[in-house]
Amino acid sequence: MTVADRQRPRTKPPEIRREELMDAAQRLFLEKGFAATSVAEIVEAADVAKGTFYLHFQTKDDVLAGLKIRFIEQFCQKVDAANAAAAAGSWMHRFDVWMETCVFGYLDAVPLHDLVFQQFHPAKRGMKRANPIVTRLTSFLLEGRDAGAFSFVDARLTAVMLFNAMHGAVDDCLADGPSVDRQKLAGTVTDFCRRAVSS
């Protein structure tokens, strides 16, 4: 309460502060879970006052929403980059690259993925349709089929199943422990997926 105690305002540009708060929140959410993390802990970790949090986010849920958007953006960038890099190869090669990128990408991000995709209440399953990875994969499959490289019944549903198969495999491996033979996993997944779309 003394004059000495009162810290002078340590002003930063809003984007920086917001990012710092999101970083702190993400770390804590991953450690202890969303519900078990209090706003008090977030602001302490970010070294700001309680009120500062509410300068940048409407509610605690709001941070999670922000984290989700950030996660999706970053993941899409990875996939797009890998896809572009392999553009010259065969369709099957490009498909393998797709799935491998996803496997590796998720291996590094499964906890975060689960965090941001945790369904808040029920029903909002509709959100899943928005999954931009599935959307991209669907387009890719359709192009490949037009080129005679792939075969399947329903492009979108196939993309969904490929995505979930991959995701489940990664999940399962991680369940065994943190040390995973990444190449072996990727090999098994791509083999599975290739079969499922081979013409």
Added chain:
Amino acid sequence: MTVADRQRPRTKPPEIRREELMDAAQRLFLEKGFAATSVAEIVEAADVAKGTFYLHFQTKDDVLAGLKIRFIEQFCQKVDAANAAAAAGSWMHRFDVWMETCVFGYLDAVPLHDLVFQQFHPAKRGMKRANPIVTRLTSFLLEGRDAGAFSFVDARLTAVMLFNAMHGAVDDCLADGPSVDRQKLAGTVTDFCRRAVSS
């Protein structure tokens, strides 16, 4: 508040009371989510007093655990029954039956499945290994391969991927709305899965 209302003997056998509480809890959890449902609401729905809840369950989490066990038991029964009924057919036919049973079974139970498999907070991913459906499917795949009917790299991982592909497909369809062409969905899923394990 009438004389008739109160003091009516409300004693019931423990198993019945427990079941009624679980039913009430399941309904509310599915409607509003686990975290958003309070014990107060559960006991109100089950028409018992607060204390009665704690006569049958240690904590709120305990009910969810009970719900999970009940769900798995019921689901396994369905799968086992269908599998037994198709035991005389070809391996591919039996495989189709497997996947179809899952599709139909999950179509009716996806929200419940998601509820009981919701990961609480930490990386209790180990739990997933316990999924008895995957265990059963793994055995089935191995037998089929021994009989020369199937081909794949890793039995367990393949079972995991098949399971997740199926689950994802059902999820995705449900996202569009409650009315689903069940046969068409089952057909697409079985086609996908059959490709993935064909020798």
Added chain:
Amino acid sequence: MTVADRQRPRTKPPEIRREELMDAAQRLFLEKGFAATSVAEIVEAADVAKGTFYLHFQTKDDVLAGLKIRFIEQFCQKVDAANAAAAAGSWMHRFDVWMETCVFGYLDAVPLHDLVFQQFHPAKRGMKRANPIVTRLTSFLLEGRDAGAFSFVDARLTAVMLFNAMHGAVDDCLADGPSVDRQKLAGTVTDFCRRAVSS
């Protein structure tokens, strides 16, 4: 936190607890004002836990509403009793009794009156119409006019003006300090009021 610390529940019938909480709240509201009194202080004064407060009231505002109802009931009882006791006298005498009862009643209750009639937000002026004292007084005036004892333009508006005149006079006297010549005040008020309705 020790076992010794934990007080055993000191259960009381809901009506008693509710009354005790209202008493504590009323005392604090009168001392420090409604806004300046926290629920924490109320429960401390009533010697119960925070949660107990919310067992009996939905919100903090809810207590004030309860206080208002209680106040009105008690005030009406006083007026009705005095009115009944004077029923045998002349109309003018009964009118004097009316106003005197109000003057004395308010002298003892002005702070409480102001507390419970403090307008929360705007507009809810409509509430004032519900003032049962004014309603009673209106009826009384009409009966007296029918008997040829009173004269005025508009019964209800006259009742309102009499009530407010009385109330303002009491308020004004109280502003001078706590020691008031009650008889002199009552005399001045009844003189004023009698003139206003004399035929």
Added chain:
Amino acid sequence: MTVADRQRPRTKPPEIRREELMDAAQRLFLEKGFAATSVAEIVEAADVAKGTFYLHFQTKDDVLAGLKIRFIEQFCQKVDAANAAAAAGSWMHRFDVWMETCVFGYLDAVPLHDLVFQQFHPAKRGMKRANPIVTRLTSFLLEGRDAGAFSFVDARLTAVMLFNAMHGAVDDCLADGPSVDRQKLAGTVTDFCRRAVSS
């Protein structure tokens, strides 16, 4: 956010800024109540930054005090003007003008009056003595009595009662809705008041 939008010099003379802030505050206070209005809302409505508010007012209460002073000044001007205009008439006529002016003046300002006269918390009832309208009316009544036109027991208390009767009547009419028969109301009030002071 365009270049044009920002950095436009926003400096204004202090009196203007202060007035604008008071206008914004008064509008919001009347809409939502004093307590329910935040400084943040005031500065937004006045289109200035938070800090600017504290350049012109010490605290939030300070604005309300300013509003009160402004209100009283304006109201007194109206009454004085009307009184001066009627100076040539009879005492009773002048009295009618007095009360009519008040009725009409309050009809347009009751919400504002209630706002600025809302007693904060303690029994700062002493403030009411300062009511300059009552002071003026007291003087007027005394002069009229000296001239043999009025009769009453206590000049000040009579002024208080007249004022409160008038105020209550206006309040009551407003409670019915925004559309009021102003002339009828004024008639009823002046009739009531005239009786109360007639010799």
Added chain:
DNA sequence: AATGAATGAGTCTTCATTCAT
């Protein structure tokens, strides 16, 4: 077996005010 009043730590959120720029 059943009750339900009581508990109290814990949570999110608000907002008047300050001050470096």
Added chain:
DNA sequence: CATGAATGAAGACTCATTCAT
């Protein structure tokens, strides 16, 4: 004169759990 990011004390309200009856 003006700004607006930062502060942090304070407050209302929730809810899983207990236990005397």
